[in-house]
Amino acid sequence: MSFLRIKAMARKEWIQIRRDRLSLAMAFALPAMLLIIYAYAITFDVDNILTVVYDQDKSSTSRDLIARFAESKYFSIVASIDSYRDIDQYLDSGKAKVAITIPFDFSKNLHIGRPAPLEVVIDGSESNTATIAQGYIAGIAEAFNQHQSIVPVAPVIDLRNRVWYNPELKSRNFLIPGLIAIIMSVIIALLISLAVSREWDRGTMEQLISTPVKPVEIVIGKLAPYFVVGFADTVMSVLIATLVLRVPLRGSVPFLFLVSAIFLFGGLCFGLLISIGARNQLTASQIAMLTSFLPSFLLSGFVFTISNMPAVLQGFTYLVSARYFVSVLKGVFLKAVGFHVLETEVIFLALYGLAIFLLAVKRLRKRIE
C-alpha cells in the first residue's frame, strides 16, 4: 500500500466530486430540508383534536364541562350541533374526530347524585390520535369529577408519573436524533454508489487498472473524499438539530462524532460495494436507494419500535447498521449515556464497517481480474 498513490487517487476523486455541483448541493440541501420538515411538520404530539359538542342539557354544568374541553390545548371545539345526524356527518367527512353528547338529564342526574352518563364518540381511523385522545378525555373527566364532588375525596392511589429524558414528551426530540442516521445512510449510499460505476460507465476503469494502483488503494482513495463530505454533512445536521431545532444534546460530543465516523465508514464501504457490483450508474443508484432507505427507515427503530415487530423482522434489524447508530444517537442526545452503555452498538458498527470494507476490496480485486 502506498500513501502517495492513495493520495493521488483521493485527489482525483475530490476534483470529480467538486465538478458534480448538483450532487454536492443535494448532499447538503437535502439533510437540511428533511430535518426542518420532520421537526415542524411531523409531530406525534396530539393537540387541537377537532371536536363537536351536542349539548342537549344546556345547563351551567354542561357548559362548564364543555369549557374544560375548549380550554385544554388538546381539543378544539369546531361546532355545536343539535342532532345525532350531525355527528355522522362531521365524523364521516373528517371535519371532527371527537363528538361529545351531553344528554338532557346530565346536570339533573349529577345534582341528585345519580351517575350521569355522557357519550363520547371517537374516530378510530387514526388509531394513534384516538388512543391519545382517550387518555386526555379520561384526564378531563377525572378533573371534572373531582370538582363536582361536594366532599373532596382523597384518591385511593396516588399515582406519580415521572418522565425521564424527554419530560415534555416532544416527538421532535424523539424523531430528530434518529433522523440523522436515516439521512446519513441515504445520502452516503447515493453519493458513493456512483463513484465506481461511473468509471465502468465511462470506460476509465481500464485506465485506472493499467496504472500501478492496487484495489485496496482504489477503495481507500475513493472513500476518503466522500468521508469528508459525509462528515461535514453530519456536523451540519447536528448543528441544525441543536441550534435551530433546539433538540437537547446531553451526552459527549466527541463520542457522538467518533461513532458517526465509524458509521460513515461502514455506510461508505457498503455504497462502494454496490457500486463495484453494478453494471452502470442507473442500476447503482437504484440499488443504493432500495437498500439504504427502506431498511434504515423501517427497520432501525427510528419511528417504529423494534420489539413490536414479528420475530423474523426483528432478526433482520440486526443486519441494518442504522439500527445501532439510531440507538447511539438517541442515547447520546437524550440520555447522556456513553461508551459503557452503548459498547455493543459501537463494536457492532466497527465490525460491520471492517467486514464490508474487506468485502469491497475483495470484490473489486475479483472484478478487475
Next chain:
Amino acid sequence: MFERIWYLAVKEFIETFRLRRRVFFIFVAPVIQLFMFGYVATMDVNNVSTAWLDFDKSKESRELSRRLEASGYFTIVARPASSKEIAPLVDGGTVLLAIEVNRDFSKDIKKGRPAQLQVIVDGTDSNTALIAMNYVNQIVTTYATDIGVPIEARAAPADFRQRIWYNPDLKSRNYFLPGVIALIVMLTCLMLTSMAVVRERETGTMEQLMVTPIRPLELMLGKTMTPALVGFIDMLMVTMAGVLWFHVPIKGSLPFLFLSTGVYLLSVLGIGLLLSTLSKTQQQAMMASFFFFQPAILLSGFATPIESMPRIFQYITYVSPLRYFLVIVRGIFLKGVGFSVLWPQVLALFVLGMLIFLFSALRFKKRLE
C-alpha cells in the same frame, strides 16, 4: 390520432416489460413494501418492557402487577431490589417503564390514606411513553375503583362512555395500509413516467420519434398509458393483499376506489412528466422522483395528522395530491363513505390534476420544440 397513440402505447408497453429488473420494480417491490409496512409500521403499544420494584410485597401489590401483565400492554422483565438499580435498566433501554411500590402501599390503602405509586417512564419515544402512561393510569384507576370505597359513598361522577367508530380495535395497521396504496402508486408511476421519457432522450431515439408525424400531446398520452395501467394493477394488488392477508376492512365501494385512483393518477403522471422535463439522464430522473416523493409523503398526512402541523405547513399540504387521495382511500376503507361525502376531495384532486397535467404539457411541448 388514436392510432398513433395506440402504436406508441404498445411500443412503450413492450419496452417497459422487456427488462426483468423493471418488472421486478413494478410488481415485486410494491409487495415487499406493503409487507414491510404491514408488519413494521405499527404505533400500537404492546408488551412494554417494565421493571417492577415492589417494597411492599403484599396481596395488593401482587394483584396490581398481575393486572398490569394481564392487560397485555406490559411485560415485567425485571424485578430490581432497590431504587438504584432502576437507572441502569432505563439508561440501557432494557425497560421503558419502571414502577415503584412504596413500603406502606397496602397499609395506606387499608387505612384510607392515598397509597403512593411511583412511575418512571423513558420519554425518548414520546408517543409510546404517553400511551404507556395512559394505560398505567387506566389500570390503576380501575384497580382503585375496585378496591376502593363503595360507589354509594362517593359523589356521583360523570360517566364518560367512550365509543370508537370506524376502527374499534384501534389498530394502526388499518390506518397505515390504505395509505400505502397512495404511496406505492405514486412512487412507481412517478419513476416509470419520468424515466420513460428521459430514456428516449438518453438513447437518442427521441429524435427518431420526433421525425414521425406524432404530436407532443399524442406522445405524452402514449407515454403515460403504461404507467397508468401499472398504477391500477399496483393499486389492485395492494388492496387485495391488504384485505386478504392483513384483514384490513374495506367497507366502501371498489368501483369508487378505481375511479378515484384514476383521478389521482392524473396528478401523479403529470408530475412524472414535469420531472422528466427537468432531468437529463434516467438516473437524475430517478433521484428527482425520490426527492419530490420525500416531502410529498411527509406533508400529506400519511403518518401524522395534518391538524397538528404548524399553519404554514398545513397550507402547503393543500397543493399535495396525496393529501386528498389519502382522505379518499381511508374514507373508502375504514369509513365506508362514498362520493356523497368525499366529493370535495375528488373535485380538488381533479382540478389539481388537470392543472398539473396542463402545466407539464406546456413545458413538455416547449422542450420538444
